Amino acid sequence: xxxxxxxxDHIALLARLELSxxxxxxxxxxxxxxxxxxxxxKELNTDDVEPTEHVLPVVNVLRADVQRSGLAREAAxxxxxxxxxxxFQVPRVVEAE
Amino acid sequence: xxxxxxxxxxxxxxxxxxxxxxxxxADEFLHHIEAVENDVKAFVTVLPEEAxxxxxxxxxxxxxxxxxxxxxxxxVGVKDLLCTRGIRTTCSxxxxxxxxxxYDAHVVERLTAExxxxxxxxxxxxxxxxxxxxNSAFFPTHNPWDLSRVPGGSSGGSTASVAARExxxxxxxxxxxxxRQPAAYCGCVGIKPTYGLVxxxxxxxxxxxxxxxxxxxxxxxxxxxxxxxxxxxxRRDSTxxxxxxxxxxxxxxxxxxxxxIGVPKEFYGQGVEGYVNDAVRVAVxxxxxxxxxxxxxxxxxxxxxxAAYYIVAxxxxxSNLARYDGxxxxxxxxxxxxxxxxxxxxxxxxxxxxxxxxxxxxxxxxLSSGFYDAYYAKAQKVRTLIRQDFERAFEKCDxxxxxxxxxxxxxxxxKSADPFAMKLADVCTIPVNxxxxxxxxxxxxxxxxxxxxxxxxxxxxxxxxxxRAAHAYEQATEWHKQRPQLVKKLKD
Numbered sequence: 001x002x003x004x005x006x007x008x009d010h011i012a013l014l015a016r017l018e019l020s021x022x023x024x025x026x027x028x029x030x031x032x033x034x035x036x037x038x039x040x041x042k043e044l045n046t047d048d049v050e051p052t053e054h055v056l057p058v059v060n061v062l063r064a065d066v067q068r069s070g071l072a073r074e075a076a077x078x079x080x081x082x083x084x085x086x087x088f089q090v091p092r093v094v095e096a097e
Numbered sequence: 098x099x100x101x102x103x104x105x106x107x108x109x110x111x112x113x114x115x116x117x118x119x120x121x122x123a124d125e126f127l128h129h130i131e132a133v134e135n136d137v138k139a140f141v142t143v144l145p146e147e148a149x150x151x152x153x154x155x156x157x158x159x160x161x162x163x164x165x166x167x168x169x170x171x172x173v174g175v176k177d178l179l180c181t182r183g184i185r186t187t188c189s190x191x192x193x194x195x196x197x198x199x200y201d202a203h204v205v206e207r208l209t210a211e212x213x214x215x216x217x218x219x220x221x222x223x224x225x226x227x228x229x230x231x232n233s234a235f236f237p238t239h240n241p242w243d244l245s246r247v248p249g250g251s252s253g254g255s256t257a258s259v260a261a262r263e264x265x266x267x268x269x270x271x272x273x274x275x276x277r278q279p280a281a282y283c284g285c286v287g288i289k290p291t292y293g294l295v296x297x298x299x300x301x302x303x304x305x306x307x308x309x310x311x312x313x314x315x316x317x318x319x320x321x322x323x324x325x326x327x328x329x330x331x332r333r334d335s336t337x338x339x340x341x342x343x344x345x346x347x348x349x350x351x352x353x354x355x356x357x358i359g360v361p362k363e364f365y366g367q368g369v370e371g372y373v374n375d376a377v378r379v380a381v382x383x384x385x386x387x388x389x390x391x392x393x394x395x396x397x398x399x400x401x402x403x404a405a406y407y408i409v410a411x412x413x414x415x416s417n418l419a420r421y422d423g424x425x426x427x428x429x430x431x432x433x434x435x436x437x438x439x440x441x442x443x444x445x446x447x448x449x450x451x452x453x454x455x456x457x458x459x460x461x462x463x464l465s466s467g468f469y470d471a472y473y474a475k476a477q478k479v480r481t482l483i484r485q486d487f488e489r490a491f492e493k494c495d496x497x498x499x500x501x502x503x504x505x506x507x508x509x510x511x512k513s514a515d516p517f518a519m520k521l522a523d524v525c526t527i528p529v530n531x532x533x534x535x536x537x538x539x540x541x542x543x544x545x546x547x548x549x550x551x552x553x554x555x556x557x558x559x560x561x562x563x564x565r566a567a568h569a570y571e572q573a574t575e576w577h578k579q580r581p582q583l584v585k586k587l588k589d
Contacts, residue, residue, distance in 0.1 A: 011461050014461045015445075015457050016419075016422065017445050018439075027455070030516065031455075031459065034407060034459055035462075038408060038472065041479055044398065044482060049478040051474060051481060052532075053306060054293065054336060055484065055532060056557060056558075061336075071200070078199060079427055081427065081428065090440070092436070093436075093437050
């Protein structure tokens, strides 16, 4: 179950990982190997099986809709590589007209 | 007088009766860390000033007659994926190399409330992905029993530090075996609690439906003490179980008469070495001598656990690790004129190690449009089949006994070139996480001077029975009294 170079590029783009040419080749080999291993699961019939998310029936955990304090803005920003005016700063997202 | 040989229980009792101060204990452990750490390299960060300041503060409370708690003055190490307010928390990753959390994890709050002294942050495989601690972005940790070998992983710093007596107790996390496998490799006791028993608030997430925090210690009693400290409901983790907690220490009564021990034959195949099988079978015989009964059980779907795990865990990781994008945390890599996608992609390529990138790509693919049903949904259904296998087995028995790991600790570098071979180290532990069950690894012998572990698996929330059986076994054997040469040498 080999992956094509185009498929690897697509996965890397979705994952937001910039791969060098040798890394792309290594990824193709390693991902193909593990995807091949996953084929083993086809041996199991799971047609009428419910998925497991939690071992105990803990569902719809809600809290009262009352205000609670959160992190102060300075604390939330303290690890930001770049910030300005109390906000996280990122490269331009929208093109200027 | 040496305190590094004492259990956490004994240390807390000595401090309580004022035979020794918290400061003296902290000083001695810090000296011992200095003496062995060049060889072991268990810590990413040691906290001498913070630990001494904290010990002094506790001593003032002891002097004024206060009860400082069941862990009062006991040094504890914490895996470096548990947030500590104001103290760097790296996940052994370059992308979080300078991350200083603005809050404490729930378990760290609990440690502090019960009087523990946090003495440092422990090395691990980057983002807990690995079975040897070689995937740390900083340095590998060495096994105190043989410094040329791995301590296991991902909580390798947590188990190596306990085995080397750098701390009497530590916290690790276990997503597919990351507490139990290194505990077996290092001759420690390690517990992976029932999913939901310990709050994950402030645990840097790897695979949210599998991750659990648990204790590592040199004795079952110490592990029970630490479990009692960290277990219990926390509303900040919506998967946290809200039930009254049992008294785990009270469960250690030595009585396992009539306890039914299931032996699932599938766990004794799958590449498990003969010497491991032999040691575990002898351990099971010992449990019988103590009054337990053996029941043969079968778990036909357990062999699919590894494949299902390598879909579920990377899928959840690919989502959890999306937040490391050069905006909120530490590292940013960009060149002038880069757009935001280029900044994200360069930052993540530079900040994540190979194994982490590999798993992010597996997960991204498994969750991507057109593949979700074939991979993630299928794997979650396989989890149900594994869980049902366990449920059927537990109709016939109270506890399952298996090897913890298929081999003893392997040499550093032996498997790092073949990530798939590395993954097989977790073949006996992964099904337990897939089913959300509790399990413990307890030392059960040595092969060529390297420790091996017996894994006991319990019913949901039945940590008490696991601890009782593990304690009875431990007390009837001498394995937990062995010391690595490294510790013996210092004593002489």
